[in-house]
Amino acid sequence: MKTYKSINLEKVFNKTMVNKRIHDGIVYMEDTTGEFSWNKGYGGKELDSPMLMASITKLLTTACILILQEQGKLSLRNKISEFLDQEHLSGLHIYKSKEYSFDLLLSDLLFQISGLPDKFEEKKSSTKRKVINQDFSFSIHELLHWAKELKPHFIPRTNGKAYYSDLNFDLLGEIIEKVNGTTLAEAYQQLIFIPLGLKNTYLPQSENDFIPHIYYKDKVLNRPMFICSCRASGGAVTTAREMMIFIKAFFGGKLFNKIIFDELANYNKLQITMGPISYGGGYMRITLGGLLMPFMKKGELLGHSGSTGSFAFYYPQKDIFFVGDVNQFANPSLPIRLSIKLALGV
Structure with missing residues (x-):
């Protein structure tokens, strides 16, 4: 049976929660078999407490x-124009006066190598700034309209970008x-x-669905319209218990053949504001080691974090x-730093 020093994990958890x-917060750790299992909550948050997945939804x-590709219903090499309205796509990706909107592939989206801008973070009028002050909804057509007002960052599939x-x-x-x-x-x-027997994980459809609140510094934010629009x-929304079931299935081959990870493990460093994160085919990679962590043997964390x-x-x-979750919208680096410290702790 695998054993780890839980006292190290306790120290990491307690130091983070101060x-x-x-x-409020929750951390839940397990190995593949479940022989090793450790969890701890703070501020009333437990394994079955509802929590926003935020960008973990991308997984x-x-x-x-990947499941639809296995079913033969699409391919990562398909152009997105085969599935989406060409009128709505027109003008989406124009870089240095040349249009690339109809050259975009599904893989460009999945690997974050499309070059498309991000309204959520960019400019002073970003949606992140707006959502701190008010709740609002938006449609995919509004997102496309907003994106067309911003400039793409590079030609799709630019090497290393x-x-x-x-x-x-x-x-x-x-x-x-x-x-x-x-x-x-x-x-x-x-x-x-x-297929995974998840009964407390769902995509909210309206403001009538339960949507957990989030914190921005000391301010409680209830943003049902915004969350329903993020899709x-x-x-x-999920719980730590069910998110563990999902992440094990995602990397363990229970949802799709995990041999696909040979193809997905093509990583590119993200923009500087994303810190040490590289992106593969639909998930993040955080490399452990190097100048930032000189005492750590080389390894990596694979998965995703969320802005909340x-x-x-x-x-x-x-x-x-x-x-897990630390439920703080003001500092998206918190869950990354905590995950790195937990890795050091085991």
């Missing part, structure tokens, strides 16, 4: 795309609906939640999965 910006979207943009996954969500012939919520249910890029403090990572070198 941050004055953290009001749900990735899983659906990647740029994190929620729009890439919002477009993948539209493609899933088109190919599967269902809503995105129904696709998640059919392709992921039912494929960041709209799902959520995280779900696999540490292959130790066969450990980390999931």
Whole structure:
């Protein structure tokens, strides 16, 4: 039976939770077999407490795309114009006076190598700034309109270039609906939640669905309209217990043949604001070691974090999965730093 020093994990957890910006949190760790299992909550948050997945939702979207590819319903080499309205795509990606909108592939979206901008973070009028002050909804057509007002960052598939943009996954969500012939919520249910027996994980459809609040510094934000609009890029709700089931299935081959990871493990460094994160085919990679962590043997965390403090990572070198939430919208680096410290702790 595998054993780890839980006292190290306790220290990491307690030191993180004393941050004055953290009001509640949960960490849950297990190995593949479940022989090793450790969890701890703070501020009343427990294994079955609802939590926003935020950008971990992108792993749900990735899983659906890979499942549909296995079913022969699409290919990562398909152009997105085969599935999306050409009128809406027109003018989306114009770089140095040349249009690339109709050259975009599904893989460009999945690997974050489309060059498309991100309205959520860019400019002073970013949606992130706006959502701190008010709740609002938006449609995919509004997202496309906003993106057309911004400049793409590079030609799609430029060697070594990647740029994190929620729009890439919002477009993948539209493609899933088109190919599967269902809503995105129904696709998640059919392709992921039912096969894995997840009963407390869902994509909210309206303000009547329960949506957990989030914190921005000390301010409580209730943003049901915004969360319902995020959909494929960041709209799902789950619990730590069920997120563990999902992340194990994602990397363990229970949803799709994990041999696909040979193809997905083509990583590019993201923009500088994303810190040490590289992006592969639908998931993040954080390399452990190098100048930032000179005492750490080389390894990597694979998975995703969310802007509201959520995280779900696999540490292959130790066969450990980390999931949890620190519920803080003001500092998206918190879950990354915590995940790295937990890796050091085991």
